[in-house]
Amino acid sequence: MTFRPIYMLLGSVGLMGFSLMGQVGKAPKPIDGAKIFEQQCAPCHGDKGQGGKGFSKPLVGNRSLAELTKFISQSMPPGPKKCPAPDAAKVAAYIYKTFYSPLAQERNRPARVTLSRLTVRQFRNAVADLVGGSRPVVPAEAGRGLRGEYFKARDLQAKDRVIDRVDPEVKFDFGTDGPEPGKFDPRYFSTVWQGSVLAPDTGEYEFVVRSDQAVRLWVNGYKEPLIDAFVRSKTDVEFKASITLLGGRAYPIRLEFSKATQGVDEPEKQKAKPVQRASVSLLWTRPKHATETIPSRCLFPELSPETYVVTTPFPADDRSIGYERGNSVSKEWDDATTAAALETAAYVASHLTNLSGIQETDPKRKERLIGFCHDFVERAFRRPLSPEIEATYITKQFAATPDLEMAVKRVVLLALQSPRFLYREIGAGKTDSYLTASQLAFELWDTLPDPELRRAAEHNELTTPEQLEKQTERMANDPRAWTKLRDFLMLWLKVDEVPDIVKSAKRFPGFDATTASDLRTSLELFLENKARSKESDYRELMLSRTEFLNGSLAKWYGANLPPDAPFQPVEVDQRSGVITQPYLLARFAYLDNSSPIHRGVLIVRNLLGRTLNPPPSAFAPLAPSLHPDLTTRQRVALQTKPAMCNTCHGIINPLGFTLEKFDAIGRLRDAENGKPIDATGSYLSRSGTVVKFSGADELAKYLATSDEAHSAFVEKLFVHLVKQPPLAYGPKTLPKLQSEFAENQYSIRKLMVRIAVATALDGGRNR
Structure with a gap:
């Protein structure tokens, strides 16, 4: 046949x-x-x-x-x-x-290091650092807030300055008195707040100024205000504008406020009128968050330089095997890199004097611009330029046109379109210090080598384990390393890209988008508090009793805080690490009920590293109304009872059931439908041992101490940093890293260092 x-x-x-x-x-x-x-x-x-x-x-x-x-x-x-x-x-x-x-x-596939292009995140960070030069991404952490200067006139002149201080945030109701009674004429005063604002996430930020007076706001540059409401309608009190920012970087910000009739100087007439109230607030809407007052933890009184941010949209990077990587090239990606190169070249040309420091009247302007371009291309290619490359990318471009700005544009465009910039240098062949420097920078920072790494490469100081350890320890303490680790933690917990969390208004009246946004902030603060600490202890992620609450969340989760209290750590006996953080529990739950299945899948796949088959496409949970007397646990057990379901649900359900003491918004509960909560569960480990749990606390302890969980965490962090399969670095790489993880008291920061050192020494070439 x-x-x-x-x-x-x-x-x-x-x-x-x-x-x-x-x-x-x-x-x-x-x-x-x-x-x-x-x-x-x-x-x-x-x-x-x-x-x-x-x-x-x-x-x-x-x-x-x-x-x-x-x-x-x-x-x-x-x-x-x-x-x-x-x-x-x-x-x-x-x-x-x-x-x-x-x-x-x-x-x-045979274990190998594959050719890798820059991911979208790496491309944008690298271009930002190329254009702006290597400089700190955030100011020195000497304080939080913005510098506020208060003037007794509408003009911002030093002779009229009355107050100079750091304000934690901009949220003021001056009433009819002014900033301080007796020091200001309440009809005429002005204020300027300036410093830097830290963007935690990459994406579009909507800045909002609420005021009944004249205001102007600049973000990431002072050429044009982002919001200009110095002359406004009396009925307008809220002003909005959006800007794209890269996560983990600080941007200059300046807010001007003036209480006066702009353009008019009639003090006698104004004195005859009643004093009007005055207020001003500075807010934003972060990606995946609701509108909120910009918190002090994201503000610095020191000014940061302007950062160039590519705004060209890119197609999403491939995540088909569980982590972000740059192993596929499509027409959409090629078009995006071309458009981004054109955008960047235009920006560099229009800001050339400021970026290069070379004046148009400089008699040696051409020679110095050639030097500027040499430095630009050398940093883009992550190594010294050979005579042939310099001739192709720089000399010929200046020879082709007498227009110096056009020559610079051609150099920038050619460099950013070159495979030497777009592709990572990992591959077959003998490694050198420049390749190592580039590899370390992209693994730990998602960007180009900084001056210290370039200096070490130039002096061949990246060849021994001791030299690599010294550099990676320095790099792991840089804010850019925390940004990459933060991105990993959100991806690890499957909350990097999330839909809106909506809950039943009947079951949870008052739970709205602001509450969900506050819960996400609560999780972010928990992760930073534990993973960015000096110890950076993985076990603390699993065992900590801490949750971060503000006054708004306190009323939901039983803490005794004032209604206007800022976020602060609160110890809760029945919280057990990250798996019981309210945001995570609310995210992996239904509209009005918990979801042992979703919570169990998170634990099985992400925390224990097990593989699960996808569920049937027609799967739908049993509606509570069909079995009103059953608990959620009972309904799930009923629906997944068939043998064809139990292959996966025999692992998923018992783990998800351990979190049943937490409802659909992560609040503690003792009963459901009048029945006591059964939070017992179990897990059949890879070794064949059945582990039993009486609730979330025992599950958290198992995740904190289990070799299986440690191995999964090490492997997932490895692929996030390196963006290559671990086996490409030899079959002993992961076991050795896991052993070192334990030796270093499960320090996540030290694990990052060990991964970077291991891959730099091997490079995928010495298997």
Whole structure:
């Protein structure tokens, strides 16, 4: 019997033609998917799906398991008789897990370091540092807040300055008295607040100024105000504007406020009128957050230089195997890099005097601009320029046009479009100190080497473990390393990209977008408090009793705080580390009920590093109204009782059940539907040991001490930093890192250092 190649039906994916109907006259014996594949599929497709006689293409693709199962049951084999659904499910599951899925494909490839382009985050950071030069991304952390200067006139002149202080935040109601009674004419005064604002996340920020007086706001540059309401309608009291910022960097900010009739100087007439009230507040809407007063933790009284930020939209980086990487190049990505290079070249040309420090009247302007371009290209390519490269990228561009600004634009455009800039230097061949410097910078900071790394590379001081340890320890203490670790922690907990958290207004009246935003801030502060501390102890992430609450959240979670209290740590006996943080529990829950399944999947996949098959596409939870007398635990157990579900849910459910003492918004509870909460659970470890838990506290202790959890954390942090498969650095790399993790008292910062040192020493070339 001859079958058509199934890859003609699936495009690039071939499946087998087979008959699973059993022998004539005999009842079919139950067999597993591997046996079905061996007997019916391997003769055509190869024993590992690599392709065989008549079906040369490998058995790989990107359909979901449910789609693959459906295709086999409906289309295989060609002809009138099709594969029975139970057998289709078995063989599809085997094919998917063994060699079909993207994860299986990655696992089955020979271990190697793959060619990698810059990710979108790395591209934007690198361009920002190229244009702005290497400088601190945040000011020295001497204080928090903005410098406020208060003047007794509407003009900001030093002779009229009455108060000079640091204000934690800008949120003032001056009433009819002014900043201080007796020191100001309440009809005429002005204030300027300036310093730096730290952007925690990359994305679009909407800045908001609320005031009944004249205001102007500058963010990341003083050429044009972001908000200009110095002359305004009397009815307008809120002003908004948006700007794109890169996470982990501080930007200059200046807010001017004036209580006076702008453009009019009639003091006698004004004195005859009643004193009007005056107020001003500076707020923002961060990515994934609600509008809030900009908190003091994101403000610095010191000024930061302007930072160039590429605004060209990019397609998302590939995350198909669980971590962000730059291993695919598409037309959309190529178009985006071209547009971003054009955008950057135009910016550099229009700000050339400021960026280069070379005046237009300088008699040696051309020679000095050539030197400026040499430095730009050298930093972009992360190594000294050979005579040939300098001629191609710089000399020829200046020779091609007498217009110096145009020559500089050509150099910038050519450099940012070059593979020497766009691609990471990891690959086969002998390493050198410049490659090592670049590798360390991208792994720990997602950007270019700084002057200290470049100096070390120039003097060949990145070749021994001791030299690498010294540099990586320095780099791990830099704010850029925390930014990369913070991004990892949010990704690890699956809250890096989240939908709005909406809860039942009937069940949780008053729980709104602001509450959800405050909960996200609470989680961010918890992670920073634990992972950025001196110890940076992974176990503290799992065991800490701390949660961060403000006055608004305190009323929800039972803390005794004033309504206007800022965020502060609160100790709660029944909280057990990150898995019981309210935001996480609310995120992995339904509208009005908890979700043991979602919470269990998070623990299984991310904290324990286990692989799960995707759920059926038609899956929907049982509505509580169908079984009003059952608890959530009972409904979940009922729905996942069938054997086909229990393969995965036998692992998922018992772990998710341990968090049942927390409701849909992460509040503690003792009963549901009048029944006591059952928070017992269990876990069958990889070693075959059954571990039992009586609740979240015992699960947290297991996650804090389990080799299985430690191994998963080490591997996930590795791929986030390096963006390469760990096996490319040898089979002993992960076990050695896990051992060092334990030796260093589970310090996350030291783990980052050890990963960077291990990959720099090996480079994927000495396996």
